[in-house]
Amino acid sequence: MAPPPSTAQKSPSPSQPSGKSEVSDLKLQLRQLAGSRAPGADDSKRDLFKRVISYMTVGIDVSAAFSEMVMCSATSDIVLKKMCYLYVGNYARCHPDLALLTINFLQKDCRDEDPMIRGLALRSLCSLRVPNLVEYLVAPLGSGLKDGSSYVRMVAALGVLKLYHISAATCFDSDFPVMLKSLMLTDPDAQVVANCLLVLQEIWNLEANKSEEASREREALLSKQIIYYLLNRIKEFNEWAQCLILELVSKYIPSDSNDIFDIMNLLEDRLQHANGAVVLATIKVFLHLTMSMNDVHQQVYERLKAPLLTLVGSGSSEQSYAVLSHLHLLVMRAPMLFSSDYKHFYCQFSDPSYVKKLKLEMLTAIANESNTYEIVTELCEYAGNVDVPIARESIRAVGKIALQQYDVNAIVDRLLQFLEMEKDYITAETLVLVKDLLRKYPQWSHDCIAVVGNISSKNVQEPKAKAALIWMLGEYSQDMPDAPYILESLIENWDEENAAEVRLHLLTAAMKCFFKRPPETQKALGAALAAGQADTHQDVHDRALLYYRLLQYDVSVAERVVNPPKQAVSVFADTQSSEVKDRIFDEFNSLSVVYQKPSYMFTDKEHRGPFEFSEEMGNLSLGQESMDNTPRYDESDKDLLLGTSEKEENGAPSANGSTASGYSAPHDYNSSLVSLSSQTRPEPATSDPSLPKHSSHGNIAIDDLLGLGVPAAPTTPPLSLNPKAALDPGTFQRKWGQLVISISQECSIDPQGVAVLTTPQALIRHMQASSIQCIASGGQSPNFKFFFFAQKDDKSPSYFLVECIISTAAGKAQVKVKADDASASEAFFALFQSALSKFGML
Amino acid sequence: MITQFFVLSQRGDNIVFRDYRGEVPKGSAEIFFRKVKFWKEDEEEEAPPVFNVDGVNYIHVKVAGLFFVATTRVNVSPSLVLELLQRIARVTKDYLGILNEDSLRKNFVLVYELLDEVIDFGYPQTTSTEVLKSYVFNEPIVVDAARMPPLGPASMFMQGTKRMPGTAVTKSVVATEPGGRKREEIFVDIIEKISVTFSSSGYILTSEIDGTIQMKSYLTGNPEIRLALNEELSIGRGGGSVYDYRSSAGGGVVILDDCNFHESVRLDSFDVDRTLTLIPSDGEFAVMNYRMTQEFKPPFRVNALIEEAGQLKAEVIIKVRADFSASVTANTITVQMPVPTYTARVSFELESGAVGQTADFKEGAKRLEWSLKKIVGGAEHTLRAKLTFSQESHGNITREAGPVNMNFTIPMYNASKLQVRYLQIAKKSPSYNPYRWVRYVTQSNSYVARL
Known part of the structure; x- marks a missing residue:
């Protein structure tokens, strides 16, 4: 056979011309062989095909031989066929006209009696990626999905996905998603089931932002029925399909704790799998399921230590790195x-x-x-x-x-x-x-200074270290006898000091030293200030000037400014916020963990993977710093806000993924939920007439007692809200994704309210008094966006979720309500509206 | 889900290149290679297995000097892709017998055929050599094994003992032998990587064994196999007392911290009699991985010493004693020790009558390297070296040198004492008696003695 070219083809070198002559030579030989039925012709064809493909691999364009390759493809030799398919798949997209040539023989092969040929031909047909050929795909795909051979069905399922990427409309018009769904629930072959699942996942995930139906379909994949159907068969699937299913299960919201324990018991032995990907996917399920059960969550940590450590020890260094990142x-x-x-x-x-x-x-x-x-x-x-x-x-x-x-x-x-x-x-x-x-x-200064004082500044070259040394010289000049002289010699070499950081520190240290030991330092300080004012670096120049003028004004004031008594630093700022860490944790078993960055920082949004959050809430920066410790999202990007609201109007309100992104995971294991629900919120002041009267049943009781006529009484629903309702952002997001809108209405906002609404916080505080909590907010005047929630006060976990977009310019609020118990949403909306209408009337 | 898969040679040439989804620009292989070759980020000199350039994630493993790379824009599970790449390498090896640049180049069409079935539209489909057999039609072109440098843990058997049929581990699962009939045989290898750190006074600071029971079956008809391990094997620390001595007929007490199993392994009777039942599929796979931190006797004692010997001079003495039975021989041993950076010259003094030993001063890395072809159990070897410095040492010289690191392979030895008591193959006929090879080997992972 032809030896594959052994040198790189990236830049054609003199010894390796562009390959043009080789290609035309190949064309000629292929043409000669095309019709040949001579014995041994297949062997020569194989050799030629191999050469073509080896050129293709190294990047030489051999598309010129397209028609010759197709001519030679009429063969019963399966190895030849496969090479031909590979070739055609590689070039069809850039040569759609030529691709048309292949349709005929591929279609014919799709009807071959050998299931392997049918499968191969169907796969190649779908891989052509030529838009104007989609009409030829529909019929073979349809029969492929019904084929008697599981191999063909497997290929056909993925073929649907390929078709979707060429022409989504054709895919939907032919009803393929529906067929896949029924195949997924009925096919005896596990790989067919797995392929159907992954295709449906990818399609609905991409469609979910466009249509509500698609997002419902996506949620439907997470139904208890489907999850248990897959879990009960999990051992029939190969390890890769198991990973797929486990990833799906990690998004599932269990109905109760029995549900959780059933799943965990079912999956317990997956932790002993030799494939690290299976183990990590299982761990993700365990961690996410037990999020709200702190003691069990902690047990899970204990349980997963051993398998993770074993995985770190076995396998290649690359594999153990991936596992270690998760550990x-x-x-x-x-x-x-x-x-x-x-x-x-x-x-x-x-x-x-x-x-x-x-x-x-x-x-x-x-x-x-x-x-x-x-x-x-x-x-x-x-x-x-x-x-x-x-x-x-x-x-x-x-x-x-x-x-x-x-x-x-x-x-x-x-x-x-x-x-x-x-x-x-x-x-x-x-x-x-x-x-x-x-x-x-600071109490250690004595010991440290003794040693630091012995270090020759000549041996310290790195700017950071030099700056640190100079800082210490300034700070502890009273304890270091040589400090003024070391500083002096450093100042003498001012011009050789390249790092501005060091020169800045030198200025400050000279000042500090001067305050403590004026006679010894005066000369050095003078030199430093002069050099600093002549410095080309703006910051250095400015600082020198500032010091100079301060000293001119009043030395004691200068000392108070430059060297005030310091408090010991108790905590150094953490480089990564806990919100970012939580986000990474939600994306367990993904690249986010390896990069130590949430996915939005390194991936464009259409590639974030199945069931990823849409940016509607996903890009809100999660902020825990809100008042009253209420978990709350802070949306600061105004453009983003507008962008999402526009999309909402296009009719995709449930574009939220179901990802549990934004769990407020307990950092200590004393149950964050408990602390949330027990924290004190400003209770509605009953004496305040401007507050809504239905904010809690306590209020209503008092109203009744006093026999006060409540103006809104006829419309007041018999609904009371739990003033201490708690909901973590993750659950909120999932619920928002699952529930349908029960009310969508516009309300007006009092001009007084508009005047008060300069920051989101004002409204949040106001609504809180009515037992309506804010979980996320953002925006700047004149546009604000809030996500609220409230809970019925009858201890049932029945929540109301609200999206509220306020335009202060128009004095309008666009309110969307979703509710666990849709029948109560009218009553809730009345309550919400009444609370909102009172905003600003203090 | 991945977008592309490719294999690059050490020089960066594409050997195999497959684009499944067309979502990543064409030059990705070149971008990858440049990035890896000239990695300099975060003070690290070695590219991590996973990195991101302009929104494209590059995930790679190095096997047999080749880069197996996947690219994707999706936030995938890194473990899944790395396992997949490793598995592709293994399946390819099962087919080609030997995996290296030459065998890949000769068989790239077969590799494309494999890749077509292993991954479809970026999603892994199957990596089972057994399943793939029915879809792959190219015959492997077998490269000459003898000329190849040894690769991977399995190849060590080729040098160690004469009892091993050297060609077996490099045999393709599909190629038939010249005789026509395939030889019925099965290999079970117990491979242990040990990590030990000795303190300067010779104490064991940490020790760990990472073991794997690897199987490679050439049996036709997929008979069921029973693999019996030590009777007194417990898993999970605290699962039984070490001092609970009973008859040692079962192979002795072994306490594993943890283990995991290949998915084909059934553990029905594992709790009762420590027997694994499985129907081995074709090709090489790990039946069981295990980890042990229970104390064990390290195979080598290492003592190293550095002392100043006058101005600008120092002496190094490294002693290695083999603490195992004389019937066992360790091979390809290297001992390395970093010396102070201002070391200018080194003269070595090997023991008298030393055979197969060399000592060398790697000037660039400022490191002593002592290699020994073999060490017989019970033997002790010493290396003396005289260092000459280019400047005066200040401070503590032992802080400027070391630690000593040792690499070795010991065939027919395992530190954990985990044993295969028997290997039973379900008989198809009375005359059916395939060859069974159970082999043990211990390798150093991180074997360090501090000064």
């Missing part, structure tokens, strides 16, 4: 549950550095009183590591542990030992850490 996520969420497993996170010699980095972070997180000594001892071993980035990372880890511990005594000693190692990068990292440590524990 990392869990450790970061609940470090105390892993505090006795610290030895598993020690770095191994053979670990790639991306694995070591994860392990160092885990060790840092789980360090507590019981294991700090061991962990820090281990980390100190890595500090001398030949792998410099890891050595640096280890030192940082020691520092972080020191900052999060109460007993830092031993750790400070170790850090100071690092300084004695006299390796530049170790010294540099350590200086930065000692600085942070001193900001938190």
